[in-house]
Amino acid sequence: MSVIKRLPRYYRFLGELKKKDISRISSRELSQMMGFTASQIRQDLNCFGGFGQQGYGYNVDQLRTEIGSILGVDNGFKTIIIGCGNLGKAIASHMAFEDRGFELVGIFDKRSEEMQDIRIKGISISPIEDLEIYCREVEPVVAVLCTPTTATPDIVDRLINLGITNFWNFSHYDINSVYPQANVENVHLNDSLMTLSYQITNNGGVE
Amino acid sequence: MSVIKRLPRYYRFLGELKKKDISRISSRELSQMMGFTASQIRQDLNCFGGFGQQGYGYNVDQLRTEIGSILGVDNGFKTIIIGCGNLGKAIASHMAFEDRGFELVGIFDKRSEEMQDIRIKGISISPIEDLEIYCREVEPVVAVLCTPTTATPDIVDRLINLGITNFWNFSHYDINSVYPQANVENVHLNDSLMTLSYQITNNGGVE
DNA sequence: TAGATTGTTAATCGATTAACAATC
DNA sequence: TAGATTGTTAATCGATTAACAATC
Numbered sequence: 001m002s003v004i005k006r007l008p009r010y011y012r013f014l015g016e017l018k019k020k021d022i023s024r025i026s027s028r029e030l031s032q033m034m035g036f037t038a039s040q041i042r043q044d045l046n047c048f049g050g051f052g053q054q055g056y057g058y059n060v061d062q063l064r065t066e067i068g069s070i071l072g073v074d075n076g077f078k079t080i081i082i083g084c085g086n087l088g089k090a091i092a093s094h095m096a097f098e099d100r101g102f103e104l105v106g107i108f109d110k111r112s113e114e115m116q117d118i119r120i121k122g123i124s125i126s127p128i129e130d131l132e133i134y135c136r137e138v139e140p141v142v143a144v145l146c147t148p149t150t151a152t153p154d155i156v157d158r159l160i161n162l163g164i165t166n167f168w169n170f171s172h173y174d175i176n177s178v179y180p181q182a183n184v185e186n187v188h189l190n191d192s193l194m195t196l197s198y199q200i201t202n203n204g205g206v207e
Numbered sequence: 208m209s210v211i212k213r214l215p216r217y218y219r220f221l222g223e224l225k226k227k228d229i230s231r232i233s234s235r236e237l238s239q240m241m242g243f244t245a246s247q248i249r250q251d252l253n254c255f256g257g258f259g260q261q262g263y264g265y266n267v268d269q270l271r272t273e274i275g276s277i278l279g280v281d282n283g284f285k286t287i288i289i290g291c292g293n294l295g296k297a298i299a300s301h302m303a304f305e306d307r308g309f310e311l312v313g314i315f316d317k318r319s320e321e322m323q324d325i326r327i328k329g330i331s332i333s334p335i336e337d338l339e340i341y342c343r344e345v346e347p348v349v350a351v352l353c354t355p356t357t358a359t360p361d362i363v364d365r366l367i368n369l370g371i372t373n374f375w376n377f378s379h380y381d382i383n384s385v386y387p388q389a390n391v392e393n394v395h396l397n398d399s400l401m402t403l404s405y406q407i408t409n410n411g412g413v414e
Numbered sequence: 415t416a417g418a419t420t421g422t423t424a425a426t427c428g429a430t431t432a433a434c435a436a437t438c
Numbered sequence: 439t440a441g442a443t444t445g446t447t448a449a450t451c452g453a454t455t456a457a458c459a460a461t462c
Binding site: 038042045046 | 442446
Binding site for chain 3: 249260264
């Protein structure tokens with residue numbers, strides 16, 4: 001696993017330490033909390049600059065701020081969600097986009113008429129046909145894809161044409177095979193669930 | 208990344224090939240479709256037994272069935288969902304549990320009274336207080352945790368006491384640090400989102 | 415038999431861990 | 439100064455890739 005997949009985890013734990021008013025932490029203490037080796041923590045943190053101090057450890061608040069800025073938590077990237085079925089709705093209402101570098105500005109769905117009365121975080125559901133007009137006006141830079149896999153290729157083409165190249169992708173469509181330059185973070189819930197099935201089947205989860 | 212994290216992906220692609228009535232595939236063709244090296248595919252598949260044939264390749268249908276049985280897609284583990292907010296609702300209605308080795312049998316929420324009229328896949332929402340009675344009767348073996356992180360430790364204790372040791376965990380509570388023997392598949396959507404933020408910030412996603 | 419493609423070993427690469435000198 | 443703990447190099451480990459003999 002690469003360092004950057006661990007950064008959000010560091011950020012989370014440092015946030016918890018901060019909440020507890022702990023201002024100082026050593027790589028050894030952190031390793032016990034997080035389940036990495038102290039060695040790896042020192043190596044990871046050193047990738048991005050010497051945040052620690054010999055004989056002292058790391059300053060929780062400073063380190064958290066540094067990692068936060070590496071992760072871009074203050075960027076406020078304008079973000080739209082495409083697809084407002086159960087998953088889209090869950091993502092829209094459940095995720096704290098603002099705390100993680102995003103600003104949710106729009107939600108689109110094919111069946112927007114049926115959802116006229118719905119507001120999620122004060123945002124109404126727009127019809128998918130308005131995508132072009134909307135994007136030229138608002139200029140979002142990130143799209144969250146909660147669309148069925150069959151509908152996704154067409155949507156992605158349209159978004160790319162509108163200059164959107166960053167995707168949080170819950171569908172199974174492989175964006176990078178068509179647009180290698182796009183930034184894509186895939187969430188494959190089906191694969192995750194099957195991994196659990198494998199574990200149970202093979203690790204004696206059910207006796 | 209380990210082999211087993213790739214198995215669901217193989218299973219998915221083989222399913223697509225099957226749909227297209229393709230009965231035979233070589234590691235080289237598969238590598239082009241899936242973006243792994245042919246070498247890795249041969250090595251992966253050979254971990255679980257010699258499914259291929261020299262000079263011919265792999266039989267799509269047979270290979271898919273084999274991988275399916277390794278993943279345990281026919282096990283039908285009885286599964287309950289705890290927490291029926293947006294995320295729980297999305298998971299309950301969105302995931303095809305039956306196709307992946309699970310059978311959704313119950314859904315629990317603290318506020319079940321407010322959800323008296325709701326049925327998801329024919330299942331009504333039970334109050335969380337009924338957890339013990341229900342589990343002793345139905346004996347589910349897997350729990351999907353869509354609870355807020357603060358509520359999760361208590362829930363996990365109760366589930367472990369009821370003999371449930373397999374978890375699909377959407378909360379941030381680290382089950383394995385308390386119950387090392389439990390089978391846990393974590394889904395950390397927040398971390399995934401921050402990884403995207405990092406990519407955009409550092410790969411020049413916004414120019 | 416000739417061609418194709420696997421199974422499998424060996425080589426490479428990268429990531430993790432261990433060790434320790436630097437330094438606060 | 440002595441103790442603690444980082445930064446950093448070297449050693450280990452595991453996973454990926456390349457190569458090729460086995461064989462259908």
